[in-house]
Amino acid sequence: MLVSQQQKLQDEIRALAARHGRTRAALVPILQDLQVRYASVSDFAMQVVADEVGIHPAEVYGVVSFYAFLHSQPSGRFQIRLCQTISCDLAGKARVARQLENELGIRFGETTPDGRFSLEWASCLGMCDQGPALLVNDRVYTRVSAEQVHRIIDDCRKVFGAHAAQAAHAAHA
Amino acid sequence: MxxxxxxxxxxxxxxxxxxxxxxxxxxxxxxxxxxxxxxxxxxxxxxxxxxxxxxxxxxxxxxxxxxxxxxxxxxxxxxxxxxxxxxxxxxxxxxxxxxxxxxxxxxxxxxxxxxxxxxxxxxxxxxxxxxxxxxxxxxxxxxxxxxxxxxxxxxxxxxxxxxxxxxxxxxxxxxxxxxxxxxxxxxxxxxxxxxxxxxxxxxxxxxxxxxxxxxxxxxxxxxAIGTEKSAGFKLFSVSGDCGAPGVYEFPLGITVAALLEKVGGTGAKAVQIGGASGVCVPASEFGRRIAFEDLATGGSIIVFGQGRDMLHVAKNFMEFFVEESCGQCTPCRAGNAKLLEGIEMLERGACSSAYLRELLNLCETMQLASKCGLGQSSPNAFVSIVTHFQDEILGRTAAAH
Structure with a gap:
């Protein structure tokens, strides 16, 4: 990472710590904000967060590795999470899953080489009466069929650009 | 969508x-x-x-x-x-x-x-x-x-x-x-x-x-609503094989059969009450009441139609618990993985009834020795499915499902 980028990240983390508080209880909110902005929490970011909150970096890593929505490895700008739990399973999630893999050319647990899409399984999304359900970042899709998968991915591609994360967020608000 | x-x-x-x-x-x-x-x-x-x-x-x-x-x-x-x-x-x-x-x-x-x-x-x-x-x-x-x-x-x-x-x-x-x-x-x-x-x-x-x-x-x-030990009305999240899945309100104490009638789920093979950590109730027990004194639930009701493979259901639940166990205590961390392995043996038709009994003993250990409610209740679905659908899960051949 370039020094200037490191400096920028460091400043950003300091601002987050100032906002959420420099206490252990603020750790998860700080990490969540970083996850949204950078689609992962890098080793360097964990080190800075640890300094800000006053704990050992290994403790930060312990937290990042525990939660499914925090990633220490780079993940896609668009995180697609398909519910794998029983009601969505009964509603036909297997075919949606296969089609997601076909359209993106990756398997579950992988990220496309261009860094746009990650494909993951999710535990129950609370949309059990309208399955199969999936999340794209913070947007929820219900009653998804295999033939709709293509359109969902296309929607994401359209908003992808220099400000993809913000654009995606604005479109969902 | x-x-x-x-x-x-x-x-x-x-x-x-x-x-x-x-x-x-x-x-x-x-x-x-x-x-x-x-x-x-x-x-x-x-x-x-x-x-x-x-x-x-x-x-x-x-x-x-x-x-x-x-x-x-x-x-x-x-x-x-x-x-x-x-x-x-x-x-x-x-x-x-x-x-x-x-x-x-x-x-x-x-x-x-x-x-x-x-x-x-x-x-x-x-x-x-x-x-x-x-x-x-x-x-x-x-x-x-x-x-x-x-x-x-x-x-x-x-x-x-x-x-x-x-x-x-x-x-x-x-x-x-x-x-x-x-x-x-x-x-x-x-x-x-x-x-x-x-x-x-x-x-x-x-x-x-x-x-x-x-x-x-x-x-x-x-x-005045509900039963003596389970007062009040309760929301139910109904999903699975029924005509109108969604959120319903019923007084506590309602029977499974009465609930199924309201949601268009009559003729079901079994109903999961209480989610993955709850129990699977077969049709013969649909007269039981949903209340803290009988079938306790946070409101999750999942209906399984006649054609459903109950071992597949048990496997889905166990995959969930293997994924979601925090890994802190051994009965839960190792137990759920062992149960999933057992379910995969049953799927292949490679599980003896002696080994199945061992697995049920393990379930008891997990229920008693796990640190929190997750591990204490994760074997529930497996135990009830093995108990009620033993005929369906033993001696499978590859063509059985």
């Missing part, structure tokens, strides 16, 4: 005007508020069924360290498979939930509230933040609430990050404190030593909305 409302029946909550419960509560002394909740026999709607009045009493009596604050936490980490009634409450009855938190705060003397919202529900944030802002403007949150001198209380929202176990109250508190969501030993209970070591009440979303209704309409009204 866009989510639609899940509400299938009118709810009692429709008849409760926001503000009514809080206004009634503020006319009472703290002890009388708790007395009213205790008299209603309200039990925790998350599924464990602990008496809410008792919990509040303990928290009210507890002394914070160094005169520190007390906390009210709303557990909106709705993660039990097949449960989505809290989603409806949070989106469509938001005020009743925040009002319940405010009433709880008044009762136990808390100054700070936290809504712990599961990460998967992050799309609700703008709505929830908006309601909180409106409540502050209306004087329902902040200093001297509704003119009650000295009653100061406000609510923050904290997001979960995709961990089912954080629905367990001590894991939730660990998460709030910035740790891995690993459950604590109990005692001490959160009512004495909760968030940041201070007395903390953790209540489910529906419990808190019910509190608003109880204060508005009175304990006697609430107690």
């Amino acid at each position: 866009q989510p639609t409302s899940s509400k299938k029946t009118p709810l009692t909550f429709d008849t409760i005007a926001p503000g009514q419960g809080l206004a009634a509560a503020l006319k009472k002394s703290r002890a009388d508020i708790i007395g009213e909740v205790s008299a209603s026999n309200l039990r925790g709607r998350g599924g464990a069924g602990f008496p809410t009045g008792t919990k509040w009493n303990l928290a009210a009596a507890a002394q914070g360290q160094d005169g520190g604050a007390k906390y009210v936490v709303c557990n909106a980490d709705e993660g039990e498979p097949g449960t989505f009634k809290d989603r409806v409450l949070l989106l469509e009855y938001t005020d009743l939930v925040f009002e319940g938190m405010t009433i709880a705060a008044r009762a136990i003397g808390a100054t700070k509230g936290i809504l712990y919202l599961r990460g998967e529900y992050v799309y609700m944030r703008p709505h929830l933040d908006g309601v909180l802002a409106a409540r502050r403007t209306a004087g329902q949150l902040g200093a001297n609430i509704l003119g009650t001198t000295g009653f100061t209380f406000d609510i923050d929202i904290r997001m979960g990050a995709g961990a089912y176990v954080c629905g367990e109250e001590t894991a939730l508190i660990e998460s709030l404190e910035g740790h891995r969501g690993e459950p604590r030993n109990r005692p001490p209970f959160p009512v004495n030593t909760g968030f940041l070591g201070q007395p903390t009440v953790v209540n489910n979303v529906e419990t808190l909305a019910s509190v608003s209704a109880i204060l508005a309409k009175g304990a006697a009204w609430f107690r």
Whole structure:
């Protein structure tokens, strides 16, 4: 990472710590904000967060590795999470899953080489009466069929650009 | 493709005007508020069924360290498979939930509230933040609430990050404190030593909305609904093989058969009551009642039609628990993995009945020795499916499914 980028990240983390508080209880909110902005929490970011909150970096890593929505490895700008739990399973999630893999050319647990899409399984999304359900970042899709998968991915591609994360967020608000 | 409302029946909550419960509560002394909740026999709607009045009493009596604050936490980490009634409450009855938190705060003397919202529900944030802002403007949150001198209380929202176990109250508190969501030993209970070591009440979303209704309409009204040991109405999240899946309200004590009739699920092969950690009830037992004294549930009802492969169901549940076990204690971490392995043997038709008995013994060990509710209840579905559908799962050939 370039020094200037490191400096920028460091400043950003300091601002987050100032906002959420420099206490252990603020750790998860700080990490969540970083996850949204950078689609992962890098080793360097964990080190800075640890300094800000006053704990050992290994403790930060312990937290990042525990939660499914925090990633220490780079993940896609668009995180697609398909519910794998029983009601969505009964509603036909297997075919949606296969089609997601076909359209993106990756398997579950992988990220496309261009860094746009990650494909993951999710535990129950609370949309059990309208399955199969999936999340794209913070947007929820219900009653998804295999033939709709293509359109969902296309929607994401359209908003992808220099400000993809913000654009995606604005479109969902 | 866009989510639609899940509400299938009118709810009692429709008849409760926001503000009514809080206004009634503020006319009472703290002890009388708790007395009213205790008299209603309200039990925790998350599924464990602990008496809410008792919990509040303990928290009210507890002394914070160094005169520190007390906390009210709303557990909106709705993660039990097949449960989505809290989603409806949070989106469509938001005020009743925040009002319940405010009433709880008044009762136990808390100054700070936290809504712990599961990460998967992050799309609700703008709505929830908006309601909180409106409540502050209306004087329902902040200093001297509704003119009650000295009653100061406000609510923050904290997001979960995709961990089912954080629905367990001590894991939730660990998460709030910035740790891995690993459950604590109990005692001490959160009512004495909760968030940041201070007395903390953790209540489910529906419990808190019910509190608003109880204060508005009175304990006697609430107690007259349901059964003696399971008072009141309850929301049910119904999914699976039925005509009209969605959120329903029924009095506690309803039989499985009566519920199936209402949701268009008659003729089902089996029903899972209580989500992945609940039990699988076969058709021969559809006369049983859904209530704390018989089939306890946080509201998850999953219907399985005649054609469903019950071993596939058991496998889905076990994959869930292997994924969601926090890994802290051995019975749960190793036990769930071992059970999943056993299910895969059954799938291949390679499991002897002697080994199946071993697995059932392991289930008992997990139920007894796991540290928290996750490991204690994760074998339930497997045990009930093996018990009721043994004929279907033993001696499989590749063509059987």
